[in-house]
Amino acid sequence: MRTASSMTIGSLAESTQTRVETVRWYEKVGLLPPPARSSGNYRLYGPEHLRRLSFIRRGRALGFTVEQIRDLLALADDRDRSCGEVDTIARAHLADVERKLADLTRLASELREVIGQCGCGSVADCRIIEALSPLGEPA
Amino acid sequence: MRTASSMTIGSLAESTQTRVETVRWYEKVGLLPPPARSSGNYRLYGPEHLRRLSFIRRGRALGFTVEQIRDLLALADDRDRSCGEVDTIARAHLADVERKLADLTRLASELREVIGQCGCGSVADCRIIEALSPLGEPA
DNA sequence: CCTTGACCCTGTAGTGACTACAGGGTGCAT
DNA sequence: ATGCACCCTGTAGTCACTACAGGGTCAAGG
Incomplete structure (x- = not known):
């Protein structure tokens, strides 16, 4: 066997x-x-x-994180248990993903704005560097 | 002084x-x-x-990664240099962010779909677990 | 029989960007 | 003089792997 x-x-x-x-x-x-x-x-x-x-x-x-998967595996093995905990984990994860999505969306538009302003002259008047600098202060 | x-x-x-x-x-x-x-x-x-x-x-x-910031700082110090390299770093980063954004968007919609199907009965017929399982095979 | 090469083993250290102590010293107010 | 907030160094932990180093195993070809 x-x-x-x-x-x-x-x-x-x-x-x-x-x-x-x-x-x-x-x-x-x-x-x-x-x-x-x-x-x-x-x-x-x-x-x-x-x-x-x-x-x-x-x-x-x-x-899903490894920790979440560990939980899901434990739940999946217990077939009589209610599906509620599974749902909770999945929804928490979705909320997490949606938060990251919102962050990244904001980030991308900020980046696009910064990049759009760059005329690619010298660093001294680079808009990208300026956007990163605290006060637009010269050096 | x-x-x-x-x-x-x-x-x-x-x-x-x-x-x-x-x-x-x-x-x-x-x-x-x-x-x-x-x-x-x-x-x-x-x-x-x-x-x-x-x-x-x-x-x-x-x-930006710490490595990118290190590069940006070096460029920012060299004020006569062309802004091109700064632009390159920023655009590469934007491309990166946009890739992550696309990944996360796809992920969120997959998750929403999976979660939407869950009737919250028992684990035995939980759609979420099923969606994670390879063959929909019973245990 | 011997070698070559692909595969496998354990164990440790490295990644990125911090965070969290442990075990101490400093500075100021009460 | 004593408490407390702050500072110091150094090390280890986080997450989910990845990358070796230094070996052992196995099947095929010569």
Whole structure:
């Protein structure tokens, strides 16, 4: 009954678009359970590991922190529990993303304004430098 | 001709909305030149430090990296140089910000979609968990 | 049998931009 | 003289990895 479908860390990493070091790091911080080892001490992963790592990667791609993913994984394992906590985590994350979005939007428009004023003369009358300087004071 | 206007690290920090530790850190990484010291070994800052730190903080607020600010400071000191390099740095940064903005926008809409589907029943049929799972496979 | 090369192992240190102590000294007011 | 706010240095921690260094394993080719 040995698993016919066990894979090395390299193929697990490849099939989830993850670096090998990152897989090992997920194990170290407890997101991914330690897999079985081969006679030569290689990690051997089964389909459950693949599923879990895919979950982690998808979560990261959606910008969840590792801590949030840890919580989501714990919740996902407890299938009878209400979905409310999951919803709370997701909404908190969305709020976070929307705050960052607003910040970046403001930032981009400030930058565009500063750049638009630059006539590309000498530094002495560069609008960009001036915009960064506190008082527009000469040197 | 001793500077009447020398300030301790605490008041410099306060007047630039910076933490004291951060000011010391800027000095350590060479953004802020080491100031004079009092008899009791306290750092004593003059108006030039205030100007420079303000520049740094404004740059950071606009999302420039410390490395970019280091370059901008070097350029700003060389007042006869053409403004071109400044413009290049600023435009590169804007491009960077715009990339992040696009990423975050996509992310937010994915998140909103996922969250919108959650009926908040049990975890077993939580759409959010499902959206994170690779195959929608049951456990 | 030997070597080459791709892969794997552990462990440590580095990234960026700070932040947070620990363990002390200074300066001023009460 | 004693309390308190402030300052000093130095080190370690944050987040999510990434990059080695210094080795071991394994399959294929000569």
